[in-house]
Amino acid sequence: MLIVMCLAIPAKVISLKEDKAQVDFGEGVLREVNVTLVNAKVGEYVLVHAGYAIQVVDEKEALETIRLWNEILQTEPEANI
């Protein structure tokens, strides 16, 4: 199995037990990951790197990013290229 060293993939937390969580990477790919480094709840998305969740994905921030992008793109003049 090859991994890209700085690659981290979001996965949804299905269940939690002590420092381990069962997560869903999508399309039925389930795996146990270590959650020592984060405070994740069931149903939240975590960023997983080499079997360890390294951060909880902030859904509000994700939506805010998209909103901000659209705002910036709408308010500034466009170029003719």
Place this chain on the structure above:
Amino acid sequence: MIEKLRFRDPELAKRVTKKIHVVAPEEGVVKICHVCGTHEWTITHFGLRNLLPSNVEVIAGPGCPVCVTPASEIDEAAQLALKGVVVTCFGDVLRVPGSEMSLLDAKAKGADVRVVYGVGDAVKMAQKEPEKDFVFLAVGFETTAPSTAVEILNKPPKNFSFLVSHRVIPPAMKLLAGMEDLSLNGFLAPGHVSTIIGLTPYEVFPKVYGMPTVVAGFEPIDVLFGVYMILKQLREGKPQLENEYARVVRWEGNRKAQELMQQVFSLVDGSWRGLGVISSSKFMLHNEYAAYDAHLKHGVKVERGVDIQHGCRCHEVIIGKIKPTECPLFMKACTPQKPVGACMVSSDGTCRIWAKVSTLKK
């Protein structure tokens, strides 16, 4: 919910590209450096360089931990493997050239070298096979180092030890920022390293070097927006530190991970393949965890190795001084099947990423 977000929306990509052309300078060249293999993958895979104005360059810095691991540290692992110790490592490390052999070569000679998804899997193997000695070659930047810290603090079994090879990125960025012949204008800071360390370690770049620095995510629009934010700062003449990847990167980073790393590691000067020694750039185990240090446990220490093979120009690729296609060995003597330099081995390596895309084009 997350899957439905528009991080790859082609319409949004077109619009941000237009904005990039608006804010890009009319004259002169802008050089933006990223320091993450996954950024290089996104940029190359999605052909983002073709969308940028001709005077805006995005170059790949030393963002591939496997590529900067010096040959001496591969040599140590290979020596242990040949001595009968089970060496576990990430898949990317397996074929990285040592001075004389890679870990895959050692495996071909009969050594027990095993690829693991993460350090936790290696510890489990050691628990199941208590009669054997296990070593984990712990390569990786700040994204990976916390997982090593977690396992050390969990007290792995007595037959388990570590060759700690973790390195930290900001000192390497400082080295690049100070290279006058590179003349960089901005940094696209690595998203997943920043998940752990936060933004504070990058404050020096806008403040001291006057370089706009933007932490960016890994979707194509993340990268395009990061480039746009840097160009906008340059146009306004106000270099700042900004976070484009707020959905996972908090300003303070992951405090828990930082605490665990501080408990276990101290920073020492470290040699980077192709870059030389960078001060305070490598993690070493604190004395109280010396029992888990494979150097002490197995009496192995290689001071110097052969980092760059004859003709290989990885040391120039790694700082973005040349493109992989400018190396005479690229896709001739050096291919993903038979790599000469470390940059052609890891899927994080610039040469390897370019090789894959050039193959796809054919």
